[in-house]
Amino acid sequence: MRIRAALGSLLLLAVFLSAWQLATLPPPTARGGDPEYAALLGGRKSGLPAPAQIAEAAWAQLKSPFHDGGMNDKGIAIQLAWSLGRVLLGFALAALVAIPVGFLVGMSPVARRALNPYIQLLKPISPLAWMPLALYTIKDSSVSSVFVISICSLWPMLLNTAHGVGSVKREWLDVARTLEVSPVRKALHVVLPAAAPTILTGMRISMGIAWLVIVAAEMLVGGTGIGYFVWNEWNNLSLANVIFALLVIGLMGMLLDLGFASLGKLVAYQE
């Protein structure tokens, strides 16, 4: 099964890459026609880079991932580290708020009713819409993008924590009650482990969204980061580098997701 699936994946890749390579070959009119006319159309090269060119660009980037030649010439690893740092910081700040508030909302029906209108109102706001407000009040583009990450990772974590905490089985809470377990011990030893899988699912969703948003945020504010790198290479009209960056973004997002998936397995339990 697994081997066949892997073969299928490889086959798809081969078909896709060869189609791409073929499609980016110089058009036949350019080969047979007037060379001057062809030059006017952008020369013999197609605008979209072929897979081979992307591999070339990738190799050039990966050769010196940590080089720092100033504002617009930083290695891919440095840019990635900036983005990752912002995401992790923003995510951690969001978790510090979302998990305690989620506990409160999940445990107290009054808190849930009181906070629900605000959550419902703020949740659908695109995180990037916060950017002008953040830039105006914080006055620092890098911190503003951290704030935007926090805002966007807040909601899934908060709602999942509240849901997980609110749906802890009644009988487990009854066990804690009959054993006269203190509220803190109940929260840490009964509610937290019971809700942990749901909380981690929320964190996983939040991390996915944060990674989506950081690219857009960095495109907007510029300076450093993988999003800025994409924007910068677009301004350089280096689509090969843009495509390489997309692959790196995808790969990094996948790794983050896998990390949270294995964390989720650690706290999972079977009823």
Add this chain to the structure above:
Amino acid sequence: MKPFVSVEQLRKMYPGARAEGPLCVFDAVSFTIGKGEFVCLIGHSGCGKSTILNIVAGLDAATSGRVIVDATEVRGPSLDRGVVFQGHALLPWLSARKNVAFAVRSRWPRWTEEQVARHAQKYLDMVHLTGSEQKKPAELSGGMKQRVGIARAFAIQPKMLLLDEPFGALDALTRGVIQDELLQICAATRQTVLMITHDVDEAILLADRILLMSNGPRAGIAEVVENLLPRGRTRQTIHRDPHYYPLRNHLLDFLVTRSKRYRNGAGSEAPRTTAHEPAQEAAQ
């Protein structure tokens, strides 16, 4: 002498969904349990017997009436009253031993890890779970899970034990084995027990006294039956006792026919007549 457990005039009302007004599940439920006595509460589902047990446990509140255990009125759950839950209620992320240890730790917060582990192990050994203590509840059979639940309840050495249909979900063979174990442990510890069941044979085997509940709504304790079979009953010999079949028939007749007759009638405001009261209550 005052009884160890005294349940006085319990009544439970639920706000009615329709115009009929609040629904009375049970009313005027009174009984006592002596120290070291094993009492079973039998009735059809819906008569509120689980609610009565939860009120004694302190997990639920009665609309009126009170429960006194060891000269103290029940105001909430307490380590003095161990509960074995219907659905075992083990924490699925903890191993069998950790589940018991969680209770032991709650009872004796100052004990060392080692003391807690040793105490938990003692009670797991008692319910014959030696060798399975590291397994998670999902890896245990239904009978083993309920044994862990029993070990957990006994491990805190409560003043009384409350069992809510603990064997309801088990197959007949497993049920018999655990009934025997429970009987032995109760005999050894002289534990005071209130148990809910709908199994007549289980009640005859385990209980010294059997409380029969009429059908709801407005259910009540219709009869109190003393188990004339002497203590030291065993599953192997109990059916040879001359009192066994008359008692069993009496209980079954109650469940099949009399429990309906005792019914105070849904909606009708007919007051309960004293003739329907258990003899003991009438005497009080």
